Amino acid sequence: RLRSVVRGCGSYLPADVLTNEDLSKTVDTSDDWIVQRTGIRSRHIAAPGELTSDLAIGAARAALADAGMEAGELDLIVLATATPDYTFPATATTVQAALGITHGFAFDVQAVCSGFVYALSIADKFLVSGQHKRALVIGAETFSRILDWSDRTTCVLFGDGAGAVVLEAQEQPGATSDRGVITTHLRSDGRHRGKLFVDGGPSSTGAVGHVRMEGREVFRHAVGMITDVIEAAFAATGESADTIDWFVPHQANRRIIDASAQKLGIAPAKVVVTVDHHGNTSAASIPLALAEARADGRIKDGDLVLLEAMGGGFTWASALVRW
Numbered sequence: 001r002l003r004s005v006v007r008g009c010g011s012y013l014p015a016d017v018l019t020n021e022d023l024s025k026t027v028d029t030s031d032d033w034i035v036q037r038t039g040i041r042s043r044h045i046a047a048p049g050e051l052t053s054d055l056a057i058g059a060a061r062a063a064l065a066d067a068g069m070e071a072g073e074l075d076l077i078v079l080a081t082a083t084p085d086y087t088f089p090a091t092a093t094t095v096q097a098a099l100g101i102t103h104g105f106a107f108d109v110q111a112v113c114s115g116f117v118y119a120l121s122i123a124d125k126f127l128v129s130g131q132h133k134r135a136l137v138i139g140a141e142t143f144s145r146i147l148d149w150s151d152r153t154t155c156v157l158f159g160d161g162a163g164a165v166v167l168e169a170q171e172q173p174g175a176t177s178d179r180g181v182i183t184t185h186l187r188s189d190g191r192h193r194g195k196l197f198v199d200g201g202p203s204s205t206g207a208v209g210h211v212r213m214e215g216r217e218v219f220r221h222a223v224g225m226i227t228d229v230i231e232a233a234f235a236a237t238g239e240s241a242d243t244i245d246w247f248v249p250h251q252a253n254r255r256i257i258d259a260s261a262q263k264l265g266i267a268p269a270k271v272v273v274t275v276d277h278h279g280n281t282s283a284a285s286i287p288l289a290l291a292e293a294r295a296d297g298r299i300k301d302g303d304l305v306l307l308e309a310m311g312g313g314f315t316w317a318s319a320l321v322r323w
């Protein structure tokens with residue numbers, strides 16, 4: 001059967017690093033507080049004039065190089081972001097143009113922190129339909145642009161960055177050893193939209209707005225929602241905490257990651273953690289973590305990788321991918 005096989009992945013981080021120590025000079029916080037509550041030590045911040053599309057293009061080029069593929073071989077770009085360059089056109093079309101692609105199509109997906117898993121799932125549907133052959137799936141964010149830098153309850157949590165994977169439709173035997181995207185599960189419940197949102201937008205205020213969050217409420221729902229979509233993935237495939245090789249969760253908060261892994265019975269050694277040096281990069285966090293774990297040799301060909309994310313909306317999602 002046709003599967004969306006991962007041919008390559010890559011990432012791009014802005015050069016500037018902001019440490020907890022740096023933050024403690026501008027808001028009433030401390031390295032101790034941030035590390036204890038979140039596990040975050042530092043995050044990358046885009047330079048003035050460095051746009052989400054710039055980060056996305058960097059990640060796209062790295063992923064194409066990893067795949068040994070030319071941009072012209074792509075026929076689909078799906079870019080997940082909550083911080084697009086402009087209200088429109090889609091940031092994905094800027095990436096498409098920068099890569100010199102004039103065929104196929106490109107569009108953005110908005111599911112905040114769950115955006116990459118949504119985008120992966122959408123691209124997978126196009127590829128397994130047989131109508132499209134190769135897709136670039138990107139998560140790219142400049143959350144630094146929508147933070148209220150005087151609000152210590154949110155500004156310490158986020159960072160900027162981008163990650164990307166290249167998928168290719170390939171025939172697989174239809175066995176448990178199949179490579180590629182094995183299953184995806186997407187969920188949302190808009191009743192929770194007021195718990196994590198940006199207080200601006202083109203149709204409401206006409207301004208960009210800032211991130212607002214009821215942190216405790218988000219925390220309270222996160223672990224249950226994450227385990228819900230992961231249990232759905234396990235039920236659909238017969239896989240389990242024991243059969244997966246790697247757990248690559250959305251990197252929001254160390255405590256959420258640890259509590260989810262513990263509840264699911266996933267061994268700590270299988271958990272990929274980057275939140276300490278990336279902060280929460282929203283839709284970019286999973287492909288950033290994938291690129292890191294692939295580059296340092298942790299994720300090997302044939303490994304079964306479990307992805308999950310949860311964020312504003314609320315949205316939440318999981319994916320099982322055999323590398």
Ligand code: ACO
Binds near residue numbers: 152253312
């Ligand atoms: N530095 C120092 N003190 C702080 C800071 C800070 N950066 N931020 C808040 N505080 C204070 C608060 O003002 C409060 O003080 P008070 O008791 O005098 O009122 C105290 O610390 C405790 O605040 P809480 O909000 O209750 O702290 P909590 O233990 O819940 O931790 C946190 C806050 C880290 C945000 C936590 O709720 C959390 O991780 N929530 C999940 C949110 C999240 O990860 N969101 C990311 C986006 S969603 C996603 O990607 C899944």
